[in-house]
Amino acid sequence: MLVLGIETSTPQASVAIGSEQGVIASAMVSRGASYNEFLLPAIRFCLDEAGLDYRNLGGVAVSLGPGLFTGMRVGVATAKALAQALSVPICGMPSLDLVAYEVRYSSKTICVALDARRGEVFTAFYRPSPGGIQRMSPYGIEKPEQLAIGLGSRIEDVLLVGNGALLYREEFEDLGSVVELGTMSHAFPHADALVELTVPRMFREDFDSLYDLKPMYLRHSAKRIEWERIRGSRSA
Amino acid sequence: MPRTLWTTPEAVVLERRIGDWDEDVLVLAIETSCDETSAAVVKGGREILSNVIVSQVDLHGEYGGIVPEIASRAHVEALTPAIGEALRGSDLTFWDIDAIAATLGPGLIGSLLVGVAEAKSIAAVLQVPFVGVNHLEGHLYSNLLDDHNAEFPAVALIISGGHTMLVHVKGHGNYEVMGGTIDDAAGEAFDKVARFLGLDYPGGPEIDRLSLLGDPTAIGFPRALMFEGDFDVSYSGLKTAVINYVRRAEARGEIVSIEDIAASFQQAVVDVQVAKTIAATKAAGVHRVFLCGGVAANSGLRQGLAEACQKDGFSLHVPPMELCTDNAAMIGACGTAMLRRGKTSGLNASPDPNLPLV
Numbered sequence: 001m002l003v004l005g006i007e008t009s010t011p012q013a014s015v016a017i018g019s020e021q022g023v024i025a026s027a028m029v030s031r032g033a034s035y036n037e038f039l040l041p042a043i044r045f046c047l048d049e050a051g052l053d054y055r056n057l058g059g060v061a062v063s064l065g066p067g068l069f070t071g072m073r074v075g076v077a078t079a080k081a082l083a084q085a086l087s088v089p090i091c092g093m094p095s096l097d098l099v100a101y102e103v104r105y106s107s108k109t110i111c112v113a114l115d116a117r118r119g120e121v122f123t124a125f126y127r128p129s130p131g132g133i134q135r136m137s138p139y140g141i142e143k144p145e146q147l148a149i150g151l152g153s154r155i156e157d158v159l160l161v162g163n164g165a166l167l168y169r170e171e172f173e174d175l176g177s178v179v180e181l182g183t184m185s186h187a188f189p190h191a192d193a194l195v196e197l198t199v200p201r202m203f204r205e206d207f208d209s210l211y212d213l214k215p216m217y218l219r220h221s222a223k224r225i226e227w228e229r230i231r232g233s234r235s236a
Numbered sequence: 237m238p239r240t241l242w243t244t245p246e247a248v249v250l251e252r253r254i255g256d257w258d259e260d261v262l263v264l265a266i267e268t269s270c271d272e273t274s275a276a277v278v279k280g281g282r283e284i285l286s287n288v289i290v291s292q293v294d295l296h297g298e299y300g301g302i303v304p305e306i307a308s309r310a311h312v313e314a315l316t317p318a319i320g321e322a323l324r325g326s327d328l329t330f331w332d333i334d335a336i337a338a339t340l341g342p343g344l345i346g347s348l349l350v351g352v353a354e355a356k357s358i359a360a361v362l363q364v365p366f367v368g369v370n371h372l373e374g375h376l377y378s379n380l381l382d383d384h385n386a387e388f389p390a391v392a393l394i395i396s397g398g399h400t401m402l403v404h405v406k407g408h409g410n411y412e413v414m415g416g417t418i419d420d421a422a423g424e425a426f427d428k429v430a431r432f433l434g435l436d437y438p439g440g441p442e443i444d445r446l447s448l449l450g451d452p453t454a455i456g457f458p459r460a461l462m463f464e465g466d467f468d469v470s471y472s473g474l475k476t477a478v479i480n481y482v483r484r485a486e487a488r489g490e491i492v493s494i495e496d497i498a499a500s501f502q503q504a505v506v507d508v509q510v511a512k513t514i515a516a517t518k519a520a521g522v523h524r525v526f527l528c529g530g531v532a533a534n535s536g537l538r539q540g541l542a543e544a545c546q547k548d549g550f551s552l553h554v555p556p557m558e559l560c561t562d563n564a565a566m567i568g569a570c571g572t573a574m575l576r577r578g579k580t581s582g583l584n585a586s587p588d589p590n591l592p593l594v
Contacts, residue, residue: 036353040360040583054361069305070346073312077350080316081357085330211317214309221305 001058001202004043004082005194008035008075009067009095009215010114010163015042016191017050017057020199023192025050030188035074057088059207061198063189064092064216066122066139067114072215080210089207091198094216096139098189099162100126101197103182104133108157113164114189116141121164122218123147132197141218144168151179163187261575264322264333264358265568266315268351269343269371270398271295271302272561273314275322277333278568281576282380286325287565289558290314297437301427308346315354322564330362337571340368340581341591342398348587356583367571368581371562372593375528376405377569378559386526386553391517395509395537396529396562397423397440402467402513403593404520408573411594414516415467422505423531425471429478429501433494443498444534450495452503452536455481459508467516469508474501506540514544525552532560 005016013035016026025046029038047053062079065072076092083090096112103110106128113121121144125137142150144164148171151158160172161182172179201207259280267274276287292310296302323329338355341348352368359366375394379386391414392403400423401416420428423440430439435446457477460470478501485492517525525545531537532554545552559566574580 034586036349036586037584039353040356044360044583069308070349073308073346074349074353077312077315077353078357080312081319081354082361084316084319085358085361211320212313214313217309221303221309224299224303224306 001199002052002056003059003061003195003198003202004057005061005191005198006039006075006079007063007095007098007189007191007194008039008071009063009065010071010188011068012188013038013071014191015039015046016195017046017052018192018195018199020203023195026192028190035071039074039078054082054086057086059088059198059202060086060090061194062090062092063095063098063191063194064213065095066116066141066216066218067095068117069215069217072217076213076215080213083210089202089205090210090213091201091206092208092213093194093197094124094139095189096122096124097133097135098193098197099186100124100133101193102190103159103161103186104128106159108159108180109136109154111151111158111160113144113147113160113162115164115167116219119143121147121162121168139216139218144171148172148175151175154178161186261334261572262328262332263335263337263568263572263575264319265564265571266319266336266338266351266355267371267374267562267564267567268311268315268347269339269341270347270562271307272563273311273318274562274564275315275318276564276568277322277326277328278565278572281569281572284381284565285328286322287558287563288318288321288325289561289563290318293438300431300437302344304344304346307344308350311347311350315350319354330358333362333364335359335365335367335571335575336362337367337369337567339371339374339567340585341371341588343371343587343589345587345589348589352585352587356585360583365575365580366583366585367574367579368585369567369570369574370591370593371567372399372401373411374566374570376403376411376526377573378528378555378563378566379526379553381559381565381569382555383553385551387524389520389522390524390526390553391513391520391522392526392528393509393513394529395422395527395531397421397427397531399529400469401593402516404516404522405526409577409579413593414520415512416469418468418470419472420475422469422471422509423529425475425505426531428475432479432482433497440531440534443502444536446495446498447502447536450493450497450499452499454493454496455500457481457500457504459504462508462511467512469512471505474504502534502536506536509537510540510544513541514548514550517550518548523550525550527552527554528560530561533557
């Protein structure tokens with residue numbers, strides 16, 4: 001089964017096409033916020049290079065974030081419209097899972113920290129398990145100094161990956177050898193990992209509902225946060 | 237999920253009068269420029285096969301205005317079902333569709349992006365043209381959809397929460413902006429005055445309702461630019477005049493009539509807007525007036541313009557309410573006309589929040 005994967009929740013956007021035999025075409029670009037201009041030409045490129053057409057696709061996979069709001073929306077909207085027009089199933093995957101999956105060969109606990117802007121990071125903890133990873137915490141959003149405190153209280157060794165980890169690396173440097181920092185090549189979620197993780201789900205028919213699928217924001221709109229703050233201080 | 241979903245599945249079959257248009261071209265249209273998610277199927281540029289509109293008014297009500305981030309999120313959730321409903325309502329499948337049209341701007345960038353991304357994706361799969369449509373140009377076509385006496389040329393008053401402008405519509409794709417607001421849009425002034433008076437959101441319909449109970453001559457609010465000789469309007473000063481009137485009355489301990497304020501405010505808007513529209517129509521040398529945009533629902537404006545047009549022998553066209561507010565059917569009609577002129581967009585097209593009409 002051929003699956004198209006779309007990942008646009010960070011400044012590094014990617015698309016990939018693959019099956020149970022692995023990824024056969026992919027395209028990636030790190031140029032910030034022009035996801036909308038990148039996606040369809042990139043998918044066309046992958047299809048052409050692989051000698052395929054849209055009608056060969058058996059499923060669409062999309063990264064749900066957390067990540068940058070505009071990127072997630074363009075990715076999810078594009079994936080939903082492709083799945084709807086093709087009448088094929090759709091599967092959504094959290095961006096943090098994708099980053100952890102790519103470092104699954106480590107024996108350490110994996111902590112993913114993606115840049116959430118406004119001085120915060122999206123985080124989740126994983127442990128490697130046979131054939132993949134297992135998540136051990138909820139998806140969260142916190143300040144890097146809070147994450148550092150949490151990491152400092154851990155007894156086991158931790159592999160800390162993600163662009164958020166690199167952006168706030170000075171927060172984690174005092175933690176010594178307990179925390180190993182991942183490099184730039186493992187800093188972003190990628191569509192290849194998305195395709196690899198989604199193909200088994202497609203075979204199990206563990207699909208998401210096309211009409212209900214939406215990005216994982218983990219953060220309210222700024223207006224709502226402000227609103228609740230005002231309301232909270234009035235009622236207090 | 238956003239509420240109030242309604243659809244017009246039954247086709248409004250109109251007589252075709254423009255000869256060389258491809259009779260049966262089927263366009264799937266998407267409109268997500270502000271706070272309505274809409275999808276429609278339009279046949280031959282004038283026949284609505286379906287027009288699904290999902291309003292987000294409940295989501296923004298508690299904030300007293302549209303919150304762009306909330307609007308964008310709601311579009312992602314509502315658009316896919318709306319497209320499904322539009323196809324079901326027209327008894328078609330994706331593979332019957334000849335082209336996809338979507339609003340490219342002006343509007344909220346986050347909202348526009350959702351519609352453009354989905355429209356381009358569907359066009360890519362179906363291998364049909366994608367047409368990026370100007371939202372304001374779409375409003376001009378709302379008049380052609382329901383009324384077979386409506387034709388270009390005309391002078392159109394586009395009046396809504398985001399826009400107020402007078403356009404000389406000379407022909408398809410041939411427009412001249414004659415004038416517009418130099419500050420607030422008319423609908424924006426209605427909403428701001430309503431919020432100041434403590435009325436429910438959205439405030440425009442509330443003011444209209446209250447004004448029927450009040451005396452429109454009770455308070456002499458200013459008619460800015462009314463006698464300036466051009467076609468521009470200004471509503472910022474009027475809004476301030478209402479606020480000052482209420483504050484002064486409060487300071488004197490007088491009791492004010494909200495109905496009289498609403499009626500007098502609305503009358504000031506109607507007087508200016510009708511005078512400018514009639515003057516523009518005369519200057520353009522046409523005999524047809526189109527009224528479009530959300531504020532076209534205002535009963536005072538409809539009545540005032542109808543009386544003035546009758547006096548001067550102009551024919552006035554006001555589309556039904558579901559075509560006055562933002563809707564995808566008008567985008568489909570405009571998209572069809574653009575398709576016929578060969579005006580299609582590429583799959584790397586991006587929305588433009590400030591896209592000008594001309």
